[in-house]
Amino acid sequence: MKQCINGAIAFIALLTLSACQSVSDQWLSSGLQGANATVAYWLNSAEQHRLSPEQLKQLPGAAVYAKLGDNATATMVLSEIEQTPDYTVKRWVTQNEALVTRNGRVIRTQGLTTNRIYTAKQETDPLGCWQQNVNRSKHPCPALWRSVADVQNNQGRVERMHSAHQLSWQQRTEVTTPLRGAIPTRVLAEEVSLLTHHGNTTTTQHWVNRYWISISDGTVVRSEQQLTPHADDRIVISEARY
């Protein structure tokens, strides 16, 4: 009888323990469910600055180098990708920052001092068309794109920007990448005119974005883009691991 009771106590203790385990798991879960191997690897890595080619080889997935203004270069890993015949959206992350690109254009940022939180009229953005026609001397792609974007400053306030983008081909050149070597590209220049309304006054700013587009597959290997009206928010993104 005593043995039986002892057995019962042990069984009950086991049941209690297993029930507690299922409860504590809810709280211990780090939220990494569904993350792909790259992100999981990356979030557990101590080193998140510019990785060497040897270190890049250790990464399980794609990565880019990103340098914002005078800040140090960061290596960002691909966390999500959405591909359709018309566009490719990629989400690049570090532990604290994120960039979302559509056909290589930065359409949203997170975790920076000033963030682009919304880009409108993406469906009429001709950048993807220019990429697909990188090898043609004549192409059907519109040269002008008008868009609207919202930018959020470090106090959380949002400003709306109206922009006009004029695209044109420039020279052909090679871009050196850490793992794939020199890649022949064609440079697409984008002259941006930005209108910002401050009460009754309107200011205009101009700058040039550049995209180095691979001649072999039309991907953007490197780009220089200004994300907000502030010249400090100019970002250089280049292929680290394809």
Place this chain on the structure above:
Amino acid sequence: MSSRVQWVIVVLALSSLLQIKHAVAEQKTPLSAAIVITGDNATLQALQFYGEPRLHDLITRVPNAHQMYWRSARLCTPELQNKLELKRKALIVQLNLLAGIYQRNDKPALSQQAQLLKQQIQQWPLLATIQHGIEPDNLLGTPRDNWRLNPRYSHYSLVISDAPEGTHDVGLSHEMSEGERFEVDQSGKVTPITSENAWQLMLQPGSHVFTGFARSQLPAGFSDINHRAVELLRYWQPGKALKQPSSPCQA
């Protein structure tokens, strides 16, 4: 073995069984959710989740997520919506009382303003939300933001609206009342508008500018009525105009 020990064993056994039953029920009962996109490309998507879904699991189901205006995102549950409606009713009662006091004190213009504000608040398209806006791009890197959808709520509605156009004036007429003014932006942040900052404050797209009563006009016991109205205004559903119904929160 005393009978006391036997009782302890029985109680432990029962509590263990209840815990197991609860855990199993949580696993098997699906969590109901909906994604509601309002505006030009309105869609409604009903979802069910098993296991322990987190916010990221819900937002990955949003179609064309990269085109969404995530600052407008709201996460509503029926329970929170009921609480919000109770808050609205309480404010309506207060405004009725205020109108009566103004009437008795021979201030018919102010009484009428209280009535107007009451009628307007009854028509505000309010939508309760767990948080104002979502930053969707690095949820996996920020577990604190990627919270677990709690099965205690019967249903979750993720409501996202189009990018806003301009700002909207609500409340009393600013010219008539010279009352307190506040900007309530889409992130739910409230900024008082004063004569000192009004000239430099650039209103944000989608903000509501609320004009309430002047403080000097408010009788004792009603000094917080503007703030209570502004607290409700934080839950104005983005993309909805006055008198429009808010999106449903229920399954």
